[in-house]
Amino acid sequence: MTIRSLFFGKPGGRGSRSLAQSIALYGALIVFALWILLPVWYLVVSSLITPQQLGSRSFSFFPSSITFDNYLSVLTGSTGGAGFGSTDVGARLLPAIGQSFFVSAVLVVLNLLVAGSAAYALSRYPFPGSRQFELAVIATRVVPAIAIIGPFFVAFRVIGVLNSPWALIISYNVFTLPLAIMILKNYFDQMPREIEEAAKIDGAGRLLTLWIIILPIAKPGLVAAGVLIFLEAWSEFFYSLVLTNQLTVPPLLAGFQSVQQFNWNALAAATVMSMLPPVLLVMIFQRNVVGSLTAGVGK
């Protein structure tokens, strides 16, 4: 009974909860927190201890001493201590973070412009074939990246952008552009049309209306779409693996793993650093993003 009322009690019923129900609720919350936090905690602890501490059995979830040498090692390429060894991921992590930021930022700007105008048109000025275009946009969600990577590889080699950020900026559009169109179209659909009609009566043209009336009101939607584009671009692994030589963070981390006798503590530090930007970004814009997410996944 308590477990049941835990999940299906009245949503607002804090005051009316019995002791047993409270225990069940907080018990379930502890299980929930452990499910999410234990792997992350293990990673963070690993990044703060020495290889000797990591290798000892049993692994201690609360280490007796911590060190920041692993972070120093991946940021500078070396530490003073011989125990850590040198790692070439150190020399390449910061440039990779820079490239990841660059690629993601260019895509955010480009997609907001291109997807923004398309989404606005689909929402306000339907044209013959616009419905088909919209369906095509939704359908692209199921195209596997792997099914089109071969031609990309060949084409990029021919035009000479293989192993450059441009290879990623071009290819990531395959998934970021449809995502942005879907989110923004839905956002525009929910905005009242009266404002535009009022502007039209006042004599403003379509583009002027879009620029001075719509854009300022649509800002929360644009921010949400921007954050989600950034998240997708930052996290992308497959295109970057195939089209570049460990240019961005994810393939660099993957490559680091396959090096013989690598330093797992340093990889843990690098991994923590690669998680921080997307997690923080989403937490800051939580309100915007979650609302748009339901739209972006296609209703």
Added chain:
Amino acid sequence: MTTSYSNGSLVRDDAWFGFKMSSVAAFMMAALLVIPSALTVIYSLHNVPANGSSFGEFVGFRNYEIIFTSSVFWRSVWVTLVFSVGFVVLSTVIGFAMALLLNQNFFGRGVARALLIIPWATPWLVIGILWKWYADGSVGGLNALLVGLGLTSEYKNFLADPNTALFIAIIAAVWRQASFAGILLLAGLQTLPSELYEAAELDGANWLQRLQNVTIPWLRPVLITVTVLNIIYAFLQFDVIFAMTQGGPGDATQVLSVLIYRQLFVVTQIGLGSALAVVLGVAALIGGLVTVKLLYRGESAT
């Protein structure tokens, strides 16, 4: 100002404006999706040289014949199916449970909801690395935990054992996707009017009836979306398995996407790899369409 135009030409004008505004996006999608997809189909009908410099010799459906008679392919299909079913069911169910839990009123709810974001915002590849080492046999935290709880007595290398590797890969992927499902379902639950719930309670509906008759019908559209997305993510999953096992040990975790990657970029059988890619693409497309149709058919009643 609109009076100077006839109504018909204004409508045409609007449509023309809409077309122009969409054209850049439409052009980019055609160039980035239609042309490469067509090229992949063409590759799949040829014996492409390893360096991909030309189409090579036209072989018709030979590549498809090789695939459909190969035990490696069918083994991979089986692994993909097992992975997908486990992934979809667990992600959806755990996500639903988390959403119901976090929809309750309790102290620290904001923090708990922020926790939900961590797995979702973490890159798939990083999740693979994270869980690979969490489940590792020599330094693993999972082993320390299991031994600490008294569930096992010695450290076990889960990813080196064909019997447990796929299971751990599923759990790792579910760890991420359950949070994603949880976020969407929680957002849906928050729009459920509490009056609806209280009315059902007054009518004497027990928790199971309220779940069946109030909560699930209300969440149906979100549940459909979440399930369809989970199926797509399952079929196309690459990062987590690549990071954790690269398809091994043996072929225990070699889902189709990993098999295709190997064909294209490790053994560079571009024709065969492209044919496999076409098969996966068509399967994903059909799977997606059928699921949408099945799920929406039930919904049309409401």
